[in-house]
Amino acid sequence: MSRPTIADLAKAANVGISTVDRVLNGRDPVRPQTAERVLLAAERIGFHGVTAIKRRLENDKPVIKFGFLLKQSHRKLYQMWGEVLTKAVEAYPDAHGRAVVRFDDELAPERTADALLALSREVDAISIITSDHPQVNHAVDGLEAEGIPLFTMISDLTAPGRAGYVGNDCVKKGRTAAWFIDNVNSAPGKVGVFVGSHRYLSQELCEMGFRSYFRESASEFQMMETLGTLEEPQIAYELTQRLLRTEPNWVGLYVAGGGVTGVMRALREDGGPAAKRLVVVAHELTNETRAGLAEGLIKVVLSHPAKLLADTLVRAMAEAMDTHRTSTVSQHILPFEIHTAANI
Structure with missing residues (x-):
């Protein structure tokens, strides 16, 4: 039985032969979704260039620095969130993610605003847990003007410039x-x-x-x-x-x-x-x-479902960098878990 050809792969992936050639040889850019479709088709039909396609997909992944500003570094709850969010960034499949976790030990809003601006110089997108205050909201709107998407997690803000919220109802x-x-x-x-x-x-x-x-x-x-x-x-x-x-x-x-x-x-x-x-x-x-x-x-x-929240948040932050900002704030409402002595 003859090996599948580039023409066979193009037909299986429902793309043109030139698109398959670009995926295999990396001469011109290809949308990640298209390259992923070609890879799945190659695996399905047993195409011999699967390894080359996987290498191309890996090399084409962008590097994204995800910033997280959490509260009170001495509290185990926020230490846990820092660990869970870092793991979610490292596991994010569509980019080479780098997690930058900072803790805001001062509850004063002006300190939070300063910490936000400092973090924005290190990262591509930010998520924050903080209280709602005009000084914080002003900083958030400033980040939006600079093209840095900011998501709230667990507790929302009233800043119109935030990109979205991930948490419970x-x-x-x-x-x-x-x-x-x-x-x-x-x-x-x-x-x-x-x-x-x-x-x-x-x-x-x-x-x-x-x-x-x-x-x-x-x-x-x-x-x-x-x-x-x-x-x-x-x-x-x-x-x-x-x-x-x-x-x-x-x-x-x-x-x-x-x-x-x-x-x-x-x-x-x-x-x-x-x-x-x-x-x-x-x-x-x-x-x-x-x-x-x-x-x-x-x-x-x-x-909160910790892993689901972290995975949802990281994906939302990455996707916000690829889409044109609109006035609509994306809402990701997650179910909360109920724990008692009988099910821990």
């Missing part, structure tokens, strides 16, 4: 937290919310969804005033201690922001009936929240 997430507190409790009582900062749009929307559920579906529960932790476990610890002392009918807590390890420490140290009765719902499955589930300190963790 936060209103639905808050309503789900409320549903668990409503249905796990044997009797209604007082319910609280801890947020790290009201400037995180994700936390604002989670709180909105949480409150709307109780207002519409479980009005017999009494909502307490939302309290801020500044993303600090020590503040969350002190707030939890105080509420355990002063609110005997406290039955539910939604930790929509940082500080959950402080909540866990307070409940562990108290160990009384009120602490054991409290239904706590938190965010993000980490080693700490996994331990909290196992101990019964946390009843439910609502978590």
